[in-house]
Amino acid sequence: MQDWQQILAASFRDASALLEYLDIDARHALPDDHPALTFPVLVPVTLANQMQRGDINDPLLRQVLPIHSEGELPDMPGFSLDPLGEQDTNVCKGIIHKYHGRVLLLTATTCAINCRYCFRRHFDYKDNRLSRKQRLEALSYIAADNSISEVILSGGDPLMLSDETIAELVSGIEKISHVRRIRIHSRLPVVIPQRLTQKLQDILSQSNCQTSLVLHTNHGNELTPEHKERLLNLRNSGVTLLNQSVLLKGVNDDLSILTELSEKLFTMGVLPYYLHLADKVIGAHHFVVSDTEAAALYLQVRERLPGYLVPQLVREIPGEPYKQPYPVMA
Numbered sequence: 001m002q003d004w005q006q007i008l009a010a011s012f013r014d015a016s017a018l019l020e021y022l023d024i025d026a027r028h029a030l031p032d033d034h035p036a037l038t039f040p041v042l043v044p045v046t047l048a049n050q051m052q053r054g055d056i057n058d059p060l061l062r063q064v065l066p067i068h069s070e071g072e073l074p075d076m077p078g079f080s081l082d083p084l085g086e087q088d089t090n091v092c093k094g095i096i097h098k099y100h101g102r103v104l105l106l107t108a109t110t111c112a113i114n115c116r117y118c119f120r121r122h123f124d125y126k127d128n129r130l131s132r133k134q135r136l137e138a139l140s141y142i143a144a145d146n147s148i149s150e151v152i153l154s155g156g157d158p159l160m161l162s163d164e165t166i167a168e169l170v171s172g173i174e175k176i177s178h179v180r181r182i183r184i185h186s187r188l189p190v191v192i193p194q195r196l197t198q199k200l201q202d203i204l205s206q207s208n209c210q211t212s213l214v215l216h217t218n219h220g221n222e223l224t225p226e227h228k229e230r231l232l233n234l235r236n237s238g239v240t241l242l243n244q245s246v247l248l249k250g251v252n253d254d255l256s257i258l259t260e261l262s263e264k265l266f267t268m269g270v271l272p273y274y275l276h277l278a279d280k281v282i283g284a285h286h287f288v289v290s291d292t293e294a295a296a297l298y299l300q301v302r303e304r305l306p307g308y309l310v311p312q313l314v315r316e317i318p319g320e321p322y323k324q325p326y327p328v329m330a
């Protein structure tokens with residue numbers, strides 16, 4: 001069986017090849033010199049295998065394919081390169097400190113998939129690529145601020161790091177006495193479930209800190225029996241599993257899709273945590289669901305599911321001290 005790094009290496013990096021694999025007319029692909037492709041196509045085969053062949057509107061394909069007819073425009077009123085104002089909270093190399101008590105440690109500068117709606121699609125990762133020495137300096141920043149009780153490994157995707165590097169990082173964080181929790185935000189295990197290795201499970205379950213993994217799943221079709229087996233093992237080893245989704249037009253802005261996603265996640269030991277309103281990042285306007293539509297849909301989800309399966313609908317507003325619940329609470 002291939003390991004996750006071999007699967008990653010064989011990913012699609014070209015829309016025409018992906019479309020051909022899916023029996024879809026390759027003329028739907030943008031020309032190679034289109035400006036949108038500075039954020040290139042990247043799709044693991046494991047995710048492509050979950051897409052419906054012949055369907056240009058497949059909800060998984062829609063998340064990764066730059067398309068001609070809509071979106072990927074260079075500029076739109078109200079959209080920006082840095083919709084969350086993160087460059088201002090990038091307090092030192094590799095650290096984003098925007099909320100009280102917790103920091104984001106940008107551990108990896110790449111992902112296993114390039115999601116077209118990503119709010120960090122224009123983030124200056126090159127400038128935040130950490131050498132081993134810089135990683136230690138970032139840990140010193142955390143050690144010097146005893147209000148920080150939680151470190152969130154983010155990216156890019158932190159699980160792009162090898163298990164050895166993650167073990168080293170976790171061990172460095174554990175030595176800071178005021179840090180009690182380590183959280184990993186990752187989409188990688190969703191698109192390549194083989195990333196949930198036994199070694200990673202051991203690192204997280206044996207940590208002195210409480211550990212949690214926040215997955216990023218947008219649609220139930222992304223999840224397979226392979227995910228179920230690996231996620232349940234991880235959950236049973238003591239790691240808290242949560243999920244965040246982004247509400248995306250043409251992907252999951254539908255009652256049955258959202259309720260099925262929550263129910264499927266729960267069978268895999270994962271609790272729905274956040275449903276984000278899409279951020280207004282340049283190139284992604286075609287994914288934005290209007291506030292009115294989002295509110296109406298969310299009320300239906302609340303009526304359909306028990307409370308513990310309803311993710312919190314939130315939006316991030318630069319400068320606010322926490323993610324803002326979208327005000328639809330009747």
Ligand code: SF4
Pocket residue numbers: 110111112113114115118119120121155156157187188216
């Ligand atoms: S995996 Fe996450 S960080 Fe990476 S492109 Fe997708 S949404 Fe952005």
